[in-house]
Amino acid sequence: MNEASLCLDGVGIRYRLGASDFVAVENVSLEIKSGERVMLLGPSGCGKSSLLKVIAGFQKPATGEVRSNGRKITEPGPDRFVVFQEFDQLFPWKTVLGNVADCIRLTRKLPRAEAASRAAKILDMVGLAGYFDFYPHTLSGGMKQRVAIARAWSVDPAILLMDEPFAALDAQTRASLQDETVKIWREARRTLIFVTHSIDEALYLGDKIVVMGRSPGRVLRIFDNPFAETRDQPESAELRHQIRALLAGNQVAAEEMR
């Protein structure tokens, strides 16, 4: 097997805007190893979500291709599970346990009882032990995201894609969900591709931090992050500063171009 489990090869993304094409992302190439945690960081509109949609298979790239374990990605599938930012990603007609268990059952063809016990185990891990019979509309935003994360991990996807899943949460809930993401990742060691606007979040969760720029969307630089799973290390100040400067520089450059 090739060492790079996910390979973005010259990916460009365009959207039709009236008569012309708008270049949202240009020539992004990335090699992501199996089990690696990659954070996509960049200003609004640089194409992070677009890139994630292409990896998920919802959208075809205008140029280049994405390969997972050498196979070209053409459609969505449970091997690349997505956790969205939206709170309405759970099926409202299913209970917390049902949302997770049915997902396991449908994707992995497991018998009902086995799926339920697996679902229960992972829901315990994200702190939802007492909420199995609750319907999503009775949960808080943070709890809904917990269920979504549990559902995604429960199918044991080769790659987990998360698009600002904690962006709409308060700081405390956000921190505890970050902790749980780390905890589950340690058990499963799957590839994680995580979109964020927060340098802190990127430093806490990522082995690699891909900093993207705008106009057009592209990769500015890829940082190795030795500070994963730690918060507010004094030694991380330098890396933090570099990332901030890079983002600010791109901001200035983008504004000058107008």
Place this chain on the structure above:
Amino acid sequence: MKIPLFNWRRIVVVIALLVFWEAAVKISGVSPIMVPPLESVIASLIGGIRDFTLISSTWATLKNLLIAMGIGLVIAVALNMLAFVSIWARETLQTLAAALNPLPAIALLPVAFLWFGAGDASLLFVLVNSVVWAMALNIFTGFSTVPVTLRNVGRIMGLKGMALFRHVYVPAALPYIYTGIKISWAFGWRTVIAAELVFGATASSNGGLGWRIFVNRFNLDSEGTFAGLLTIVIIGLLIEACFQQVERCTIQRWGMADR
């Protein structure tokens, strides 16, 4: 949260109305042929239940409507599946529904007579037409407003075609499907009584509630006529209560009502 149909205030109002009826008849001294007193209407109602004629008439009416709604639902779902895959089918569905939905179903009766003669087929034709469009349109709205996020989650789970339909589209569209069924029930219930008034008894049916009312009036049996009307009202209320109960156990419980 909707107020349940049978709450105590409602019951008080119903009793007050019945007392008013009784008092008005007694005080005004109106001829019992015009407005029969409540007790004789109820006696006629009980008599109809005892000798089973009222029950079999009611059943005949309900059976026709249920068959028509079943056929209507199948057609509505089939049309929507076509509309799902073809833009031409979608356009056809919307055009037909827009054209035929406002048409009072009973106005098709002469055409039905012409095509199918005076039989159950004519009745069913008129009834199906009265229920199918409201169903089809609501189901269409339901399917086209399924949130993108839910559709995408379904696709991530590897669902396609019928499986995606069953596990995501149908449950997500349930509020609209219920609305469609409720509206078409209301259309159909009015239509079936009106059509029976005109059709009368046929080989396979005793003519239903509508015909019963008509015959009773013809025989100057006012109690029977009013008992028939009362039955129609009661059935309508009971069905409405059933709808509310089903909704309470499903879309209200899931927080999907009133979206």
